[in-house]
Amino acid sequence: MEDETVHPVQWWEHAEIIPPVVCNVSPVTREFVSSSVADPSPLEPGVWLIPAHSYLTKPPELIPGYAAVALPDGSDWSHIVDLRGSTVYCTETGEPQTWEALGELPGGLTLQAPESAFDTWQDDRWVLDRPAHTAALQRTASKKKHLLNQYATAPIDTLLDAVEMKIAQESELAALKAWKVYRVELSRVDTTSSTPATTGWPVSPDETAMLAWLTAQGFEASD
Incomplete structure (x- = not known):
């Protein structure tokens, strides 16, 4: 005989309950990684479990060339220039390196590549010596x-x-x-x-x- 036991409806299974969306961020840079649906707390009706490094806020607008970074309180987003993976050049030596940090380049680095080994950096551009x-x-x-x-x-x-x-x-x-x-x-x-x-x-x-x-x-x- 089939088991006809009726399981009680969990609080989060009611049709009117809509689980909130959480935004997951990098624990290092706080930049937006993904969004997902929060899990319910089985023993606490109306309580949603928010994972570490996640916020109950709407997903950010994604802008090419920028990273969406959560504000300290997780209430909103700021957009920070993202040049990671770009080849940048030392304005003193012309030597290239791969940039791995968020934000604008510091002084002494540029995205402009020198055209020769004899270029020097003058007035924000390379000039042939x-x-x-x-x-x-x-x-x-x-x-x-x-x-x-x-x-x-x-x-x-x-x-x-x-x-x-x-x-x-x-x-x-x-x-x-x-x-x-x-x-x-x-x-x-x-x-x-x-x-x-x-x-x-x-x-x-x-x-x-x-x-x-x-x-x-x-x-x-x-x-």
Whole structure:
């Protein structure tokens, strides 16, 4: 026989009872996390259980780029700039870092990325430090010129040995001339002007081998 026991209706099960909505916040930042329905207190009619870090208040308006943070008494919300996860840059060094805090950025940090390693922070923007940039270009060009000259001198010395010993072949004489012409053209490359050469370098008799040698020496165009 089926159990026909009638269970009493709990106070919160009456149709006219509407459970309140609670807003759950982060215990660290007090920012809005979610909303849920409060649980009833079984032994206290009319009493709703409010979880820790939750408030009986209406959910906040969610605004992109802002976090809704509960006021100390939980009665309302304030909207605070939320840049967490953004890459920010130190205005002293240009070094990037990931921002992990709520609120506006403090002084010394910016969302603007420098366009080069030679930018400096002036008047709330990055400005190219032209003297530093030019000096770096000069160093790079001078280093490249020195390495290329060093590379060209090796075959020239070897081919001159063949000429001196009167055993040079026609192909070697042609190669010697080509390398000498290249070295002269290389010597004419200006690496000391305010805009040192970054293009227009002479082509060597063996460009592929020369470029591979530059790489082997650890030379990078950005050096």
